[in-house]
Amino acid sequence: MQVGTFQRIFPGGYAPAACPSRTVLEHVTSKWGVLILVALVDGTLRWSELRRRVEGVSEKMLAQTLQTLEADGLVLREARPVIPPHVDYSLTSLGADLVKRLLPLLEWIGEHAEGIAGRAQ
Amino acid sequence: MQVGTFQRIFPGGYAPAACPSRTVLEHVTSKWGVLILVALVDGTLRWSELRRRVEGVSEKMLAQTLQTLEADGLVLREARPVIPPHVDYSLTSLGADLVKRLLPLLEWIGEHAEGIAGRAQ
DNA sequence: CAGAATCCTATACGATACTG
DNA sequence: CAGTATCGTATAGGATTCTG
Numbered sequence: 001m002q003v004g005t006f007q008r009i010f011p012g013g014y015a016p017a018a019c020p021s022r023t024v025l026e027h028v029t030s031k032w033g034v035l036i037l038v039a040l041v042d043g044t045l046r047w048s049e050l051r052r053r054v055e056g057v058s059e060k061m062l063a064q065t066l067q068t069l070e071a072d073g074l075v076l077r078e079a080r081p082v083i084p085p086h087v088d089y090s091l092t093s094l095g096a097d098l099v100k101r102l103l104p105l106l107e108w109i110g111e112h113a114e115g116i117a118g119r120a121q
Numbered sequence: 122m123q124v125g126t127f128q129r130i131f132p133g134g135y136a137p138a139a140c141p142s143r144t145v146l147e148h149v150t151s152k153w154g155v156l157i158l159v160a161l162v163d164g165t166l167r168w169s170e171l172r173r174r175v176e177g178v179s180e181k182m183l184a185q186t187l188q189t190l191e192a193d194g195l196v197l198r199e200a201r202p203v204i205p206p207h208v209d210y211s212l213t214s215l216g217a218d219l220v221k222r223l224l225p226l227l228e229w230i231g232e233h234a235e236g237i238a239g240r241a242q
Numbered sequence: 243c244a245g246a247a248t249c250c251t252a253t254a255c256g257a258t259a260c261t262g
Numbered sequence: 263c264a265g266t267a268t269c270g271t272a273t274a275g276g277a278t279t280c281t282g
Contacts, residue, residue, distance in 0.1 A: 004163035006174075009228055014156055014176050020238030024230050029150035031275075035135055042125035047244050053127075055135050058276050063245060072237045083282085084243040094233065101226040107130055108222045109145050112215065116193045117141030152255080168264050179256050184265065205263040206262085 027072055028098065032057050032065045037074065037091070037099050038106055044090040074098060148193055149219065153178050153186045158195065158212070159227055162220050165211040195219060 014022070027033055032054065039045065039053045051062055066089065069075040074095035080086040091099060135143070148154055153175065160166065160174045172183055187210065190196040195216035201207040212220060 005224070006160065006163050009224065009231065013174065014160075020234040021230050024234045024237050025155065025227075026152065028226075028230070029155060031147065034146065034150060039127065039135075042127050051244095053134065059245070060247095060277090061275060064275090074237070079244090085245080085282085087244060094237075098226075098229060098233075101229045103126070103130065105149075105219075105222040105226060106146075108219060109142050109149070110130065112219075113141040113145045116145050116195070116215075172264095180265070181257090181267095182255065185255090200264090203263095204262085206265080208264060 024072065027068050028102075030065060030068075032061050033069065034102060034106070036062070036065055036069065037095060038102055040075065040089060040091045040095070041099050041103070044088045047087050047089070050089060069095070145193065148189050149195075149223075151186060151189075153182050154190065155223055155227070157183070157186055157190065158216060158220050159223055161196065161210060161212045161216070162224070165209045168208050168210070171210060190216070 028037070035054045035057070036050065039050060045053065047062075050066075051057060051059070054062065057065075066075060066077065070077050073092055076090050076092050076095075078088045078090075080088075149158070156175045156178070157171065160171060166174065168183075171187075172178060172180070175183065178186075187196060187198065191198050194213055197211050197213050197216075199209045199211075201209075
């Protein structure tokens with residue numbers, strides 16, 4: 001019997017809520033998750049640089065999302081004990097690997113968004 | 122001057138809330154958007170098949186997400202006027218194109234979810 | 243500068259019941 | 263079978279203020 005792409009990639013189907021994949025998927029595809037990860041594609045950024053690059057993000061959501069991504073091992077946070085504070089954020093190798101899969105998606109959306117947004121109300 | 126990946130892909134930066142890309146990104150990365158799109162990777166599914174394949178989705182969210190994706194031109198809905206009703210859902214060519222970019226991401230998450238979920242609390 | 247803390251609101255989401 | 267309608271809640275997310 002022929003096995004489809006879905007079966008090949010998800011032999012057990014999408015697992016129910018408890019599945020780790022769901023959790024990670026929701027972290028990554030949270031409103032700001034993708035945007036923050038991709039913002040770090042070219043290397044280290046400071047908190048304030050990140051805030052500027054990810055337009056529209058509130059301080060709360062930036063902090064919260066960064067903490068989640070750090071806990072997931074996707075983002076590295078390095079704080080220098082100086083005054084005023086200096087904190088650098090960068091992708092871990094895991095995070096960089098993930099972003100490689102994210103970029104084609106973002107590029108595609110960038111190319112097609114206009115046409116798509118036109119349809120929807 | 123050297124132009125980074127971010128600048129190359131997003132010459133104007135991530136536009137503010139008004140940007141169509143943001144809207145499309147949020148549709149696609151909504152809680153069920155990715156799951157529904159990828160569920161259709163191997164071809165047409167009926168409503169009930171979709172509900173079974175996308176485990177855990179409520180009727181409300183399945184209907185709502187499908188409507189959004191249909192309005193976006195990513196999913197095609199074909200209803201046959203029979204009793205009992207028979208409705209087929211499939212990817213449009215645009216949707217199929219998008220799913221090509223989604224699969225590597227989902228595969229990656231499937232491979233790494235265990236390790237990532239282990240870290241986070 | 244880089245957040246934490248607090249307060250508040252919109253809405254995403256789910257459960258249930260109903261219908262052509 | 264394939265939804266719609268209604269209701270209720272959790273929480274995602276934002277605005278603001280405060281601080282080492």
